[in-house]
Amino acid sequence: MVMDLYAENILDHYRHPRCKTRLPSPTVTHDEVNLSCGDAVTLDLLINGDHLQEIGWEGGGCAISQAAMSLLSEKLQGESLEDVESLKKEDVYELLGVPVGPRRTKCALLGFHTLKNALRKFHGEQSQGWMDTVESGAAHGN
Amino acid sequence: MLDLPSIRRQFPILSQKIDGKPLIYLDSAATTQKPQAVLDRMQKFYGEENANVHRGMHVLAERATVAYEHARVTVQNFLNAQRPEEIIFTKSCTESINLVARSWGRAHLREGDAVVLTVLEHHSNVVPWLQLKEDLGIDIQWIDIDDHGHLKTEMLDAFLKKGNVKLVAVTAQSNVLGVRPPLPDIITKAHAHGALVLVDAAQSVAHHQTDVQELDCDFLAFSGHKLYGPGGIGVLYGKKEHLESMPPFLGGGMMIQEVHQDRFTPADIPQKFEAGTPAIAEAVGLAAAIEWIGQYSWEEIEDHEQSLIAAAVETLHVIPKITILGPGNGGARHGSASLTTGALPLQSGCLSFVTEGVHPHDLTEILGRQGICLRAGHHCTQPLHRRLGITASTRLSVGIYNTEEEITPVRTAVIQAVKKLSS
Numbered sequence: 001m002v003m004d005l006y007a008e009n010i011l012d013h014y015r016h017p018r019c020k021t022r023l024p025s026p027t028v029t030h031d032e033v034n035l036s037c038g039d040a041v042t043l044d045l046l047i048n049g050d051h052l053q054e055i056g057w058e059g060g061g062c063a064i065s066q067a068a069m070s071l072l073s074e075k076l077q078g079e080s081l082e083d084v085e086s087l088k089k090e091d092v093y094e095l096l097g098v099p100v101g102p103r104r105t106k107c108a109l110l111g112f113h114t115l116k117n118a119l120r121k122f123h124g125e126q127s128q129g130w131m132d133t134v135e136s137g138a139a140h141g142n
Numbered sequence: 143m144l145d146l147p148s149i150r151r152q153f154p155i156l157s158q159k160i161d162g163k164p165l166i167y168l169d170s171a172a173t174t175q176k177p178q179a180v181l182d183r184m185q186k187f188y189g190e191e192n193a194n195v196h197r198g199m200h201v202l203a204e205r206a207t208v209a210y211e212h213a214r215v216t217v218q219n220f221l222n223a224q225r226p227e228e229i230i231f232t233k234s235c236t237e238s239i240n241l242v243a244r245s246w247g248r249a250h251l252r253e254g255d256a257v258v259l260t261v262l263e264h265h266s267n268v269v270p271w272l273q274l275k276e277d278l279g280i281d282i283q284w285i286d287i288d289d290h291g292h293l294k295t296e297m298l299d300a301f302l303k304k305g306n307v308k309l310v311a312v313t314a315q316s317n318v319l320g321v322r323p324p325l326p327d328i329i330t331k332a333h334a335h336g337a338l339v340l341v342d343a344a345q346s347v348a349h350h351q352t353d354v355q356e357l358d359c360d361f362l363a364f365s366g367h368k369l370y371g372p373g374g375i376g377v378l379y380g381k382k383e384h385l386e387s388m389p390p391f392l393g394g395g396m397m398i399q400e401v402h403q404d405r406f407t408p409a410d411i412p413q414k415f416e417a418g419t420p421a422i423a424e425a426v427g428l429a430a431a432i433e434w435i436g437q438y439s440w441e442e443i444e445d446h447e448q449s450l451i452a453a454a455v456e457t458l459h460v461i462p463k464i465t466i467l468g469p470g471n472g473g474a475r476h477g478s479a480s481l482t483t484g485a486l487p488l489q490s491g492c493l494s495f496v497t498e499g500v501h502p503h504d505l506t507e508i509l510g511r512q513g514i515c516l517r518a519g520h521h522c523t524q525p526l527h528r529r530l531g532i533t534a535s536t537r538l539s540v541g542i543y544n545t546e547e548e549i550t551p552v553r554t555a556v557i558q559a560v561k562k563l564s565s
Contacts, residue, residue: 005507
C-alpha cells in the first residue's frame with residue numbers, strides 16, 4: 001500500500017498552520033508564487049544577530065504547499081542563522097515525512113524556495129529561479 | 143443508441159485497474175484515448191508503408207505518399223472543405239494558430255489594426271496575438287462573458303463599428319466552461335465589417351460536426367490527439383484565397399519550388415506551409431481516427447455526451463461547498479433541460495468547478511489515487527480564471543467512451559476528499 005500523501009500530520013498543519021501571521025517589523029520580507037497552480041507564500045523573517053528570532057508568513061494554496069510552509073516555520077523558529085542557511089530541500093522532504101512525487105515537487109518546495117530567496121534578499125543578492133531550488137543540493141551560504 | 147460496451151472494448155487503455163479500482167478517465171478535454179483501429183493503422187504504416195513522402199520513386203515512397211495524401215483528403219471531407227490543398231498538416235492546434243499569426247498576421251496587420259479575442263480563449267489562441275501586439279503594435283480587444291459564461295456578443299458589434307478589426311479569433315467550445323459561442327452569428331457580423339474569423343476547434347471537433355463551408359470561417363484549427371487520434375499532428379484549414387496570399391511560415395525542404403543562392407520561390411499550397419518531413423504516420427493515424435468516429439452519427443454522439451454532462455451536473459451540484467462554473471450552475475437549479483436550447487447544446491464536452499477551501503490539485507490528487515482522472519489548474523486559460531476571480535478549478539470532461547456509471551462515483555469521492563481536507 002502506498003503511503004498516503006495526505007497523512008494526518010500534513011492535514012493537521014494544513015488545517016492549523018503554525019506561525020501563520022505577518023510580523024510587525026520584519027528584517028526581510030519576500031513572496032513567491034507557483035504560477036502553474038497559484039499557490040502563494042509571503043514570508044517575514046526577523047533576524048537578530050546570528051539567529052532567526054521570529055518567522056511569520058501568509059499564504060494560500062494546496063495542502064502540501066501550506067503544510068510544508070507551516071512545518072518549515074515551526075522548525076526554523078529561533079534557530080541559528082547558520083542552521084537556517086544550511087537547510088536542504090531533502091530536509092523539507094524529511095519534515096513532510098510523506099513521499100512527494102514529481103507532480104508535487106514545487107508544492108512541497110514553495111516555502112523553501114521563498115525562504116532561500118528571502119535569505120538572498122537579506123544578503124543583498126538576486127533571487128534564484130525555481131530550477132536552482134529544485135535542482136539544488138545545499139541551501140544558500142555553502 | 144451507441145453500443146458503449148463495444149466502444150469501450152476498442153480502447154485497451156480503459157480496461158486497466160488503478161490500485162484495484164477501475165480506471166475512470168474523465169480528462170478527454172486534455173487528450174482523448176486512442177481506439178485500437180488507430181493504433182493498428184499506425185503500426186501497419188510503420189510495418190508496411192514507411193518512407194518519406196513526395197519525390198521518392200520507389201515503392202515505399204509511393205505508399206507513404208498515397209497514405210499521407212489520403213489523410214489530407216480524409217480531413218478535407220471531415221471538415222467539408224472545398225479543396226484538399228486547404229488542409230495544412232501541422233504538429234498541433236497551437237502551431238496552426240501560430241502559423242496564421244506569424245504568416246497572415248505579419249503580412250496583413252499594421253499598427254492600429256485590431257484582433258478581437260474572447261475571455262474564453264485558451265492561451266494558444268491568446269499568446270500568438272499578444273506576440274503580434276508586441277511586435278507590430280496591433281490592438282487586442284476582448285469580448286467578455288456574462289455570469290453564465292456566455293459571450294457578450296454585443297461587445298463585438300461595438301468593436302466592429304470602430305472599423306479597425308481585421309480578425310476575430312474565437313474558440314468553438316470553451317475548454318473550461320464547455321460553452322459554445324454562436325459562431326455563425328460572429329462570422330456573419332465579422333465578414334460584414336471586412337474582418338476574417340479564425341475558429342479554434344480543438345475542443346469541439348470530437349463532439350460536434352464541423353462544416354467549414356457552412357460556417358464560412360476563414361481559418362479553423364484543431365489537433366488530432368483530442369479527436370481519438372495520435373499526438374504530434376494538427377490541422378489548419380484556410381480558405382484557398384487566404385492561404386495563397388500568405389508568405390511561408392517555416393522555411394526548408396518541401397515548401398519550395400526553386401532555391402538559388404540569393405532567392406527562393408515557395409511551393410504552392412499546401413506544401414508551402416509544410417516545411418520539413420511531416421508527421422506522416424500521425425497524419426495517417428488521424429485519418430484512421432476520423433474514419434473510426436465516422437461510423438457513429440453526430441446525433442448519437444451528442445445525445446450520449448449531453449446525457450453525460452447532465453449527469454455530471456446532477457452528480458456534482460448537491461455537493462456542499464461546490465460551485466459549478468458557467469452554465470452548469472444554472473443547470474443545477476433547473477435540471478439538465480437548461481443545458482440545451484433547441485438543437486444547440488449550451489455546454490458540451492466538459493464542466494469545471496471549485497470547492498470552497500479545497501485546492502483543485504489536492505482534490506484531483508486524492509481522486510487520482512482512486513483511479514478517477516480529473517484535471518486541475520488554470521487549464522491554460524488564465525484570463526478566464528482571472529475573470530472568474532479564481533486561480534484554479536477542477537475539470538471533468540467526457541468522451542464517446544464514458545458512461546454514466548463512471549460519473550456517479552465522482553460525487554462520493556469528492557465529498558470524501560473535501561471532508562478529508564477540511565477542518
